[in-house]
Amino acid sequence: MLIVNNNFDIIIAGGGILGVSISFWLSKVTDSKILLIDNNSSIASGTSNLNSGMVEAPFFYDPSTKTIFGESVCRSRKLWRELQVAYKLPWKEVGSLEIALDDESLGVIEKHERWAKSYCPDEEYKVIDTDSLKTIEPKLKAKGAILSYKDAATDYKSLTQVLGTLASHNGVLFLLDAEVVSISEGDNFVEIKILTNGSVHTYTATRFINATGGGALSLANSMGLAHELAEIFIGSYYWKVSDAAGSMFNHHIFSISKYSSQYPFLEPYLAVRVDGTREIGPKPFLVGSHSYRDYGGALDFFASMLKRPIKPKIKLIGNKEFLSMVYNISGNIFSEEAILNKVQTFIPYMKRDFLTGRHKSGKRNIIIGKNGIMHPTAIVKTERTLHIFQYFEPGATGTPSFSSLIAKYLINKWGLRKKTAELDQTIWGFEFASELPIGYLENLLINS
Ligand SMILES: Cc1cc2nc3c(=O)[nH]c(=O)nc-3n(C[C@H](O)[C@H](O)[C@H](O)COP(=O)(O)OP(=O)(O)OC[C@H]3O[C@@H](n4cnc5c(N)ncnc54)[C@H](O)[C@@H]3O)c2cc1C
Numbered sequence: 182m183l184i185v186n187n188n189f190d191i192i193i194a195g196g197g198i199l200g201v202s203i204s205f206w207l208s209k210v211t212d213s214k215i216l217l218i219d220n221n222s223s224i225a226s227g228t229s230n231l232n233s234g235m236v237e238a239p240f241f242y243d244p245s246t247k248t249i250f251g252e253s254v255c256r257s258r259k260l261w262r263e264l265q266v267a268y269k270l271p272w273k274e275v276g277s278l279e280i281a282l283d284d285e286s287l288g289v290i291e292k293h294e295r296w297a298k299s300y301c302p303d304e305e306y307k308v309i310d311t312d313s314l315k316t317i318e319p320k321l322k323a324k325g326a327i328l329s330y331k332d333a334a335t336d337y338k339s340l341t342q343v344l345g346t347l348a349s350h351n352g353v354l355f356l357l358d359a360e361v362v363s364i365s366e367g368d369n370f371v372e373i374k375i376l377t378n379g380s381v382h383t384y385t386a387t388r389f390i391n392a393t394g395g396g397a398l399s400l401a402n403s404m405g406l407a408h409e410l411a412e413i414f415i416g417s418y419y420w421k422v423s424d425a426a427g428s429m430f431n432h433h434i435f436s437i438s439k440y441s442s443q444y445p446f447l448e449p450y451l452a453v454r455v456d457g458t459r460e461i462g463p464k465p466f467l468v469g470s471h472s473y474r475d476y477g478g479a480l481d482f483f484a485s486m487l488k489r490p491i492k493p494k495i496k497l498i499g500n501k502e503f504l505s506m507v508y509n510i511s512g513n514i515f516s517e518e519a520i521l522n523k524v525q526t527f528i529p530y531m532k533r534d535f536l537t538g539r540h541k542s543g544k545r546n547i548i549i550g551k552n553g554i555m556h557p558t559a560i561v562k563t564e565r566t567l568h569i570f571q572y573f574e575p576g577a578t579g580t581p582s583f584s585s586l587i588a589k590y591l592i593n594k595w596g597l598r599k600k601t602a603e604l605d606q607t608i609w610g611f612e613f614a615s616e617l618p619i620g621y622l623e624n625l626l627i628n629s
Pocket of ligand 1: 194195196197198199200218219220221225226227228229230231232233234235236237359360361362392393394395396397400417463542543544545572573574575576577578579
């Protein structure tokens, strides 16, 4: 369906959990006329759907550099719970265990407990020893663990769809099955070209927000931004654990490893899904693009490495951190042995026969700048546009609060007109969600 009047105050590209949440907040607290565009036929069809559905604790966020993520997660857990209860959405409180497999990692879990408590003093976390661990997860073998009682399993697509409905009640218009193909910024407006039903249409807006997940960098490139950044894409396989062996674990389980803090996606974890099934993954593999229509594979990956800009990629050839990551990923391409071996170090009872139903899941993009691999999440702002790259921290869990901080930042920077009173005061207060200093968000800005 095409919108007749195509001038908007704000156009948001990307109908994942991030774009929809931003549209919700901006429509709740400002007078802006907003259009949200996504290239799928329903919202939250990308990574926001194909994730593990875990509502996580802020274990990995070092307060010296990542306070914004830890604080966002903590506030957001409360906001998600509020939404879930109000709309009776899928939710299963399973708890999670971050386990230490060696003495060195025991120190790490203690540190993670301190970090999590510093963000969420009223949540319950506990460091437990091997014996206590045996009483709650008898099949698990570890030196110790941190237990986060309130971590949950949910369905982020359902949560996002409810938010989308609320945003639509607040006046946001949705244009689906429409691909934003290019953006150009003028003195007074932004021109947005959209491909829908085989033809290109032009929309204009005073401001534009790029929340297209893995598509964000190429869209920013279309307006001449961020050309010095390159990216690679990583897909992932997960397995269902057979019903017979399903009760082998009842919490989400993560192990500490050398990659945990930087590349948690390289380490296998066990997730309890909201429907009660159990899942193990990821087994990462290299792909050529962010698109889910064509999942791609190693050949597409190598073709994508030849795409411009090549310079940052060439530099990576001498980058040990990158090479060890690619080696780790590509070394695993052909067998599930590697993941099984890893999981067996902490669940010796796990067998290959228990792994059924291998399926592809969410993709990640990794952005490479002149100083090597950039860590999530980065923002580029121009006079009239805002672009969010590699939005994997604070993840789906932390999105309600993180997106409200983006809204607060834009109200401030773009001088958006605030409503005299927030719409629908029964759900999600803006003050609480966005109470963090704007400076936290400004730390994520990169010059481009
Ligand atoms: C495998 C995996 C598991 C994860 N598990 C968890 C978890 O258990 N818990 C957790 O908290 N977080 C998890 N995460 C992180 C979390 O899912 C992401 O941080 C979050 O979903 C990102 O949301 P997004 O809106 O930025 O991106 P997306 O959900 O990808 O949304 C972007 C949207 O933009 C659309 N789009 C792209 N280009 C265009 C274009 N040009 N025009 C129009 N539309 C476009 C896409 O199709 C998509 O619908 C996981 C991530 C991955 C990869």
